[in-house]
Amino acid sequence: xxxxxxxxxxxxxxxxxxxxxxxxxxxxxxxxxxxxxxxxxxxxxxxxxxxxxxxxxxxxxxxxxxxxxxxxxxxxxxxxxxxxxxxxxxxxxxxxxxxxxxxxxxxxxxxxxxxxxxxxxxxxxxxxxxxxxxxxxxxxxxxxxxxxxxxxxxxxxxxxxxxxxxxxxxxxxxxxxxxxxxxxxxxxxxxxxxxxxxxxxxxxxxxxxxxxxxxxxxxxxxxxxxxxxxxxxxxxxxxxxxxxxxxxxxxxxxxxxxxxxxxxxxxxxxxxxxxxxxxxxxxxxxxxxxxxxxxxxxxxxxxxxxxxxxxxxxxxxxxxxxxxxxxxxxxxxxxxxxxxxxxxxxxxxxxxxxxxxxxxxxxxxxxxxxxxxxxxxxxxxxxxxxxxxxxxxxxxxxxxxxxxxxxxxxxxxxxxxxxxxxxxxxxxxxxxxxxxxxxxxxxxxxxxxxxxxxxxxxxxxxxxxxxxxxxxxxxxxxxxxxxxxxxxxxxxxxxxxxxxxxxxxxxxxxxxxxxxxxxxxxxxxxxxxxxxxxxxxxxxxxxxxxxxxxxxxxxxxxxxxxxxxxxxxxxxxxxxxxxxxxx
Numbered sequence: 131x132x133x134x135x136x137x138x139x140x141x142x143x144x145x146x147x148x149x150x151x152x153x154x155x156x157x158x159x160x161x162x163x164x165x166x167x168x169x170x171x172x173x174x175x176x177x178x179x180x181x182x183x184x185x186x187x188x189x190x191x192x193x194x195x196x197x198x199x200x201x202x203x204x205x206x207x208x209x210x211x212x213x214x215x216x217x218x219x220x221x222x223x224x225x226x227x228x229x230x231x232x233x234x235x236x237x238x239x240x241x242x243x244x245x246x247x248x249x250x251x252x253x254x255x256x257x258x259x260x261x262x263x264x265x266x267x268x269x270x271x272x273x274x275x276x277x278x279x280x281x282x283x284x285x286x287x288x289x290x291x292x293x294x295x296x297x298x299x300x301x302x303x304x305x306x307x308x309x310x311x312x313x314x315x316x317x318x319x320x321x322x323x324x325x326x327x328x329x330x331x332x333x334x335x336x337x338x339x340x341x342x343x344x345x346x347x348x349x350x351x352x353x354x355x356x357x358x359x360x361x362x363x364x365x366x367x368x369x370x371x372x373x374x375x376x377x378x379x380x381x382x383x384x385x386x387x388x389x390x391x392x393x394x395x396x397x398x399x400x401x402x403x404x405x406x407x408x409x410x411x412x413x414x415x416x417x418x419x420x421x422x423x424x425x426x427x428x429x430x431x432x433x434x435x436x437x438x439x440x441x442x443x444x445x446x447x448x449x450x451x452x453x454x455x456x457x458x459x460x461x462x463x464x465x466x467x468x469x470x471x472x473x474x475x476x477x478x479x480x481x482x483x484x485x486x487x488x489x490x491x492x493x494x495x496x497x498x499x500x501x502x503x504x505x506x507x508x509x510x511x512x513x514x515x516x517x518x519x520x521x522x523x524x525x526x527x528x529x530x531x532x533x534x535x536x537x538x539x540x541x542x543x544x545x546x547x548x549x550x551x552x553x554x555x556x557x558x559x560x561x562x563x564x565x566x567x568x569x570x571x572x573x574x575x576x577x578x579x580x581x582x583x584x585x586x587x588x589x590x591x592x593x594x595x596x597x598x599x600x601x602x603x604x605x606x607x608x609x610x611x612x613x614x615x616x617x618x619x620x621x622x623x624x625x626x627x628x629x630x631x632x633x634x635x636x637x638x639x640x641x642x643x644x645x646x647x648x649x650x651x652x653x654x655x656x657x658x659x660x661x662x663x664x665x666x667x668x669x670x671x672x673x674x675x676x677x678x679x680x681x682x683x684x685x686x687x688x689x690x691x692x693x694x695x696x697x698x699x700x701x702x703x704x705x706x707x708x709x710x711x712x713x
Contacts, residue, residue, distance in 0.1 A: 158478065161485040162305060165266070173258055177309065184251050185316040187244050193324050198237065202230060255313075259306035266298035266484050276492040279555045280515075288370040293487055296366060300480035307477065311470035314463040340464060343424060351413050352472050358406040359476035363483065365403040372396050377636075410476055417468040493572055500574040502581055502660055504566050505530045506552065506691075511561035513551060521547050525561070527709070531660075534684075534692040536702035539711035545695045546665055548711060552693065553582045553663055583659030583690075585683075587666040589650040591638030596620075597630040599638075600653045614655040617686045619678075620648035644675040651683065661691040668701060676701065 166174070201208050205226035208214045214229075223229045274282075274290050325333040376392050506529040513522040521544045529535060529552070537545045550556045551563065554575050563570040570578055591599050597611050611630050615621040623645060624632050638646045647668065654662060664683065668676040676698070683692075684704055696702050 158481065161481055162308075165262075165301075165481075165485065165488065167265075170258075170262070177254060177258065178312070180251055180254065181309075181313045181316055184247065184313060185320050187247060188317045189320040189324060191241065191244055192321060194237065194240075198233060201226075201233070205230070251313075255306070255309055259302050259309065262305055263299050263302035266301055266488075267294050269488055270294045270298055270484065273487060273490065273492065276494075278493065278557070279550065281492075286367075286371070288374050289367055292366055292370055293483055297363070297480040297483045300477045301484040304474050304477035304481045307470040307474040311467050311474070314467045314470070318463050318467075339424060343420060344464065344468065347417050347420065347468055351416055352468075352475050355410050355413055355472045356475035356478060358410045360479045362403065362406040362410075362476075363479045365399060365406065369396075369399045369403055372399055410472075414469055414472055417465050417472075495575045496573045497576040498574040500565055500568055500570070500577050502565050502578075502691075503531060507564045507567075508552070509562050509564065511551060511558045511563070513547060513556060513558050520559075522551070522558075529691065529693075531691055532689065533707060534687070534694075534705045535707045535709060536694045536696060536705040537709050537711055538696065538702070543711045545711045549663060549665060549693060549695060553584065553661070554579050580657065581660040583654030583657060583662045585647070585650045585654050585662070585664050589638065589646045591634045591641070591646060591649060593634070593636040595628075595631045595633055596624060596649065599634055599649060600630075600656050602653065604656070610656065611652070614652040617655055617682075618648040618651040619682050620645060620652060644679060647679055648682075651679070651686070655686060659690065661693065662687050664692075664694045664696070666695050666697065668696070673698075680704075 197211070197214065201214065208218055208226055208229055218229055221232070223232070270290075270293055274294070277285070322333070322337070325336070372392070372395050376396075508525060508527040511522055511525040512520055514520045525548070537548060539545050547556065551558055554570060565578065568574070596615070597606055597608070600611055600614065601607075608630060612621065615624060615630070624630065634641055634646075634649070638649070641649070662683070668679055680701055692705075694702055694705060702708060
């Protein structure tokens with residue numbers, strides 16, 4: 131079985147690599163479109179309209195400065211300009227001073243409104259982006275719970291956790307960077323048109339210089355940052371794996387004295403992970419420094435050009451003021467576009483990971499009622515993990531309600547697989563399972579599973595109290611919890627502590643092996659199951675503890691169907707049927 135499982139995992143990894151390569155061919159736009167709901171698309175359209183309005187406000191805020199400075203330095207220009215002259219006469223200003231005071235007041239109101247609009251726009255933009263994080267994380271969590279058990283066993287739990295917590299956030303950052311980049315692009319286009327109107331020759335020269343620099347930056351710095359983003363995702367997975375492996379085997383590591391090896395592995399993974407952050411964060415502001423330097427050089431050259439052309443300082447001031455303000459707005463906008471572009475490349479892998487996870491096909495399982503009053507029938511069941519490598523073949527079995535059945539056989543013979551088929555965790559490749567003549571399928575699978583009380587060999591208890599560990603997210607009924615604790619013979623111990631609020635510790639570290647198994651029995655009984663399943667549940671206990679727990683299980687299983695996987699004969703001596711499972 132171990133050898134087969136290893137081959138199966140290799141095959142699945144190859145499949146996932148091929149799938150990843152296939153998904154990477156899908157454009158970022160199509161991935162985002164797939165990840166968006168209809169409501170998201172409506173909000174996006176509204177944001178695009180708001181972006182256009184913002185760009186108009188930003189362009190007007192720059193363009194209005196030139197006439198303001200011109201009129202302030204030369205009031206006679208108010209009458210020379212056709213638009214300002216009409217406004218002056220329409221409002222019947224007494225003199226140019228009154229006109230400029232009114233002009234100043236209107237500008238102040240406008241800039242206050244512009245600031246408020248910017249704040250509101252930023253809030254809406256961030257709200258949309260971070261609500262997508264919630265959406266991604268929730269959908270990923272849903273997808274994880276919808277996985278078949280076979281698919282779940284082939285996935286790494288650390289990767290599932292990382293995708294929900296980290297990659298979902300970074301995918302939302304990717305969308306945020308694109309939205310912010312779009313806003314800056316519209317603003318630059320409008321300002322660029324304004325500069326073309328003022329001086330198309332100087333604007334063309336400015337465009338060529340900036341375009342060359344932007345091209346060089348995207349072809350060098352941006353590609354390095356994207357590679358760092360891919361490396362960061364890989365190292366994040368390795369980082370979490372080391373933590374999980376260490377904490378999960380804490381006692382063994384302490385006994386073997388391998389702390390130094392663990393620390394060395396952690397140090398290497400953490401250092402390389404931090405290295406990707408250092409590189410990306412160092413490269414991110416480089417475009418700013420490059421563009422600012424170029425901008426100042428262009429501005430100085432522009433002053434010299436206008437002085438040579440006009441030979442008049444008065445003519446230079448309004449035009450240079452306009453270009454200075456435009457560059458003051460355009461250069462940071464170009465820089466932000468490059469930063470947004472670079473960070474979107476950094477987060478690109480996260481978007482791909484989220485897309486691949488959410489597009490992964492899972493079968494819908496429904497809750498159609500199914501009754502179990504007479505018998506379970508397995509007819510010609512076949513099951514395999516790898517193609518053409520059947521674990522179970524042409525298997526038939528009838529289980530009557532109330533039967534106490536033991537499944538025995540060598541390790542790897544297929545006992546647990548057979549039980550997992552019966553309780554609906556796995557689905558047969560061929561053949562049918564019928565409950566009172568009704569076929570078990572996706573329409574009634576969830577309803578069937580609710581009839582099962584499962585007690586595994588390895589009991590997972592999280593760091594919470596007994597009540598939380600028993601209900602596992604279900605509604606807490608204190609009286610019912612006490613009743614199942616009494617049936618599981620753990621209540622006397624709990625009364626000596628904090629009752630159902632007794633803390634069990636991470637992994638149940640504060641409990642003995644027998645106490646953990648009794649908690650597992652209480653958990654299985656809480657849902658009032660019709661079938662109790664023991665999957666080598668007592669194999670790790672000593673003979674005396676096992677004997678006591680088995681007596682307790684047989685007592686609580688009175689009137690229920692009991693399915694047991696066990697190695698020791700003493701465990702199954704009260705079973706009515708013993709089924710030997712061989713290869």
